[in-house]
Amino acid sequence: MTMILCAAASALFMAALACAFLPFIAVWDRRLAVLRRRSLYDKSAGQVESISAGLNLLVAAAFSADLLAGGFIDRIMAGPWRFLWEALVMASAFAALCAVIVLFARRGLRSAFGLLTGFAATASSCLICVLMWAFTVGALHASAAGAEDAAKSFILVLSDVRSMDFLFFVLFSVALAASAAYGLALCWHILLRSRDDFGRDFYTFTLSMRSRQASYAGLMLIMVAAVQYSLYPQMDGEWASALLPGVGGYAEAVLTCGLLCLPAAFALWHSMSRAALPMQKRSFAFMAMLLLAVGVYCALGRIS
Structure with a gap:
């Protein structure tokens, strides 16, 4: 069971981090298409935008389903951790929405929504980075014991940030x-x-x-x-x-x-x-x- 949980956490961690980087790849390719006047960059950016939208939707759906269904992640989020968890779900959902809008936006708005997707996904990645660190050091498992233990583990993790x-x-x-x-x-x-x-x-x-x-x-x-x-x-x-x-x-x-x-x-x-x-x-x-x-x-x- 431990192997399956850690493998799932690693895969979700990789996917969520990739979501934060893909929109900036597409925006940079669009920029290079203008600067170097090569349509190859423009075509490449279009394909990157499609995988960015799909991956953001997949990650947002996984987080939202766990939150709504009271899954494993939702059960171990107690006390101060719950605020970070809910903020993570909302940020990933907003990033997925912006990533889908990019696919249908006009050329003038495409880069703007692409940057907005990247910033929202970056905020989501910062939160999942803190939560993943807490998971690896065992702070989230300790927080499941009660609100008091959750507050103590939260303070310990904050002290480790430096x-x-x-x-x-x-x-x-x-x-x-x-x-x-x-x-x-x-x-x-x-x-x-x-x-x-x-x-x-x-x-x-x-x-x-x-x-x-x-x-x-x-x-x-x-x-x-x-x-x-x-x-x-x-x-x-x-x-x-x-x-x-x-x-x-x-x-x-x-x-x-x-x-x-x-x-x-x-x-x-x-x-x-x-x-x-x-x-x-x-x-x-x-x-x-x-x-x-x-x-x-x-x-x-x-x-x-």
């Missing part, structure tokens, strides 16, 4: 947001190949650009994860076994080796960016996202 551990967690989250957003956008461009046939030149240009951007973001993520590993060189054996129940006493070693999935994802993105025809290596994009998800699970597991 610590180096939380600072590197924020840097990890920022790098993860960029890596997940570029990686998802890369996969989305490939999936839309059969629907939006813009020609070989467009996909050669776009896939090379996205894979290069993803590799740069992935490199930053690797460096932050390496520093985090130095902060948490060892972990509790029982917790490691709970995260990987099928490997017995080797759980801690497997989680440590799982961090190597991050440089493996970087290698795949970098290889795709250097290819003359990156579409021929499209499987690398999906493999890299899978490796990124595994690496993030192992990295967050070591923090807990």
Whole structure:
């Protein structure tokens, strides 16, 4: 059960962070289309806007369903945490609404609503970053015991906000947001190949650009994860076994080796960016996202 909860939390964390970065990618591509007078950027931005709307809707629906149905997240939110939780749901819902408006807005308003989507999703990501930190250190589980314990755990987490551990967690989250957003956008461009046939030149240009951007973001993520590993060189054996129940006493070693999935994802993105025809290596994009998800699970597991 612990493995499933942590895997779901990691996946939701990645998706919510990507939601904050995708709108700015689209806005920047629109800007480059004007500055460099190349329609390739404009077409690329349109595809990014579609995945931004879909992912924002998916994340907002997941949060709203948990809140309305009294799901697992809603049950552990007590005392001061409940305010952050409800603010997170409202911010994600507003971001999803703006992301959908972008798809139907006129050219003059598209960038404005795109920026509004990015700011709302960024606010949502800041809240989920605090809640995810509280979840990894066990503060949310303690808050479920009652309002008094929730207030104590809230004060403890606020005191940790100024610590180096939380600072590197924020840097990890920022790098993860960029890596997940570029990686998802890369996969989305490939999936839309059969629907939006813009020609070989467009996909050669776009896939090379996205894979290069993803590799740069992935490199930053690797460096932050390496520093985090130095902060948490060892972990509790029982917790490691709970995260990987099928490997017995080797759980801690497997989680440590799982961090190597991050440089493996970087290698795949970098290889795709250097290819003359990156579409021929499209499987690398999906493999890299899978490796990124595994690496993030192992990295967050070591923090807990």
